[in-house]
Amino acid sequence: MVPGAARHATGDTRSAGGSTRAVTRTLSDDPLGGTVRRTVLPSGLRVLTEAIPAMRSVSFGIWVAVGSRDETGPQGGAAHFLEHLLFKGTRKRSALDISAAIEAVGGETNAFTTKEYTCYYARVLDEDLPLAIDVMCDLVADSVLNDADVETERGVILEEIAMHDDEPGDEVHDLFARAVYGDHPLGRLISGTEETVTPMTRRQIHGFYRRRYTPPQIVIAAAGNLDHAAVVKLVRQALRGTPLDTDPAVPAPRRPAAPTVRTKPAATLVESKETEQAHVLLGCPGIDRLDERRFALGVLNNVLGGGMSSRLFQEIRERRGLAYSVYSYASQYADSGLFAVYAGCAPGKLDEVLELTRAELARVAAEGITGAELARGKGMSKGSFVLGLEDTGSRMSRLAKGELLYGNLMPVDELLARVDAVTLDDVNALAADLLGRPMSLAVVGPFDESAFSA
Structure with a gap:
């Protein structure tokens, strides 16, 4: 169960384990x-x-x-x-x-x-x-x-x-x-x-x-x-009468978080193709979906590459015009996760884009983010979540994912409070850990792996 997310119940008829009644x-x-x-x-x-x-x-x-x-x-x-x-x-x-x-x-x-x-x-x-x-x-x-x-x-x-x-x-x-x-x-x-x-x-x-x-x-x-x-x-x-009309059973528990997935050492993979644009991902293993630091990760991701005001977007697109699309993202699974930065640019600009990306990640790992960035990153997390609940499809998905992936439904106010509780120290400690990890590189474009051997 997600810490701090209480589920209150009324009207229970009996325990759910193997019950013959709903x-x-x-x-x-x-x-x-x-x-x-x-x-x-x-x-x-x-x-x-x-x-x-x-x-x-x-x-x-x-x-x-x-x-x-x-x-x-x-x-x-x-x-x-x-x-x-x-x-x-x-x-x-x-x-x-x-x-x-x-x-x-x-x-x-x-x-x-x-x-x-x-x-x-x-x-x-x-x-x-x-x-x-x-x-x-x-x-x-x-x-x-x-x-x-x-x-x-x-x-x-x-x-x-x-x-x-x-x-x-x-x-x-x-x-x-x-x-x-x-x-x-x-x-x-x-x-x-x-x-x-x-x-x-x-x-x-x-x-x-x-x-x-x-x-x-x-x-x-x-x-x-x-x-x-x-x-x-x-x-x-x-x-009724289908193969899903079965004998009494208990709901399956959520997917276990252990053992932790063993990832590969940092690697470089290149898919050589004659494309007009090079596509690159630079990143590392992240955290799983129940990690207490996931709220800090949301803030960190917003600051690094989560929008037009993010560091990477401002440095690579706005100031230098090196790429049309550049962003960071985090994927989380039951027992693992990914953090990565994506950019699409002209092949001749890829070296500069990678150099700037690595430099920015290293800078945040060493120095952290600012108080103003913390406030902006938290505001983005809260706003995007609440605005995402404006239609029935997103609300339906929230119910299912809460049950299937987390084992409970965290109230909206509780989730917003968890974001508000993220501190500058929380984000900076996570940045030092996550962004200091060895980075893997994936590239699709007119290159071979020898171009990135250094």
Whole structure:
């Protein structure tokens, strides 16, 4: 549980562990949000909702605690392949039935796969929520994965991989992950590769589906103009008689943070391509998502490269005009993380961009940031978080990620207080640690590795 984030409950019917009855709680929240409730079904599947009566829409998502890091090497891309296939038809609906049902009411559906989870979601008018629940639960619980659909979608995914290879600005991020994590699943492509996707069989994908998509691993979240009890009832009806209608079980715990992922020594990887622009990432292993320093990291990232007023943007773009795009970012996983600076520039300017970036990182590591930068970085963190809650989709995501990734839902006021509590010493101590680490380098452009041997 995230320290300082209390969950208050009312109306418990009995303990959730293996219960034969659904267990519902009202979670404490704050004036910036609606009423949040959580129900654990007997199967171990969790349903969370945030009722926002002022909205006329609802975002509904099914989140599965399965991502690309759960694949073995030969399975590379199975989670992403499955995400595509679940929209291809169930015992009740064809692929056209699925898309037409939601589009006929002006709604939208989509899905995405990450390294640690997969999400299927729909956004509809509040009056069409029963339809969205039935369709989305059907496709996640009861897809048939026909052989013909596997072959059709294999071709689509291979085209997606080829398209990704033609986007050097995207490719450099994958190259950087490989530089830091090597052959660990966190270092592999979410989509898989041509070598892993081409031979993958329907039997392998179906086995992955049924082993991994189980009720204890699933969180359903919805936000908007809704009634919690009605959502729970509709979900139970939609799942009745499907493979997700299982014996009593307890929800799966969040992904463990130990053992810590072993990263590679600092490395340089270059993908040689005749591009008009060089794409570069310079960075190092970061911190995991439950690290107490994550709030300080958010502030530090804002100061370094989180916006137009950041040090790197001002130095590299505004003062010298060396790059159009330059920013820093942090990625966090259950047991590891990344911190990196990205820049896209003319190949002839890459040496200068790297020199300036390294110098700025070293300066912040040695000297820290200023009080004015601390205040600005905290303001950016708080503002971006609150402004990000302006739509039902972001609120739905907040519910699911709180449950799936953190094991609780931190109230908005509590989160803002945690940012406010970050001190100059906190940020400077983290900067000295993080930015003093050996840096890995990933480059996509008209170079070979010998150009960076120094």
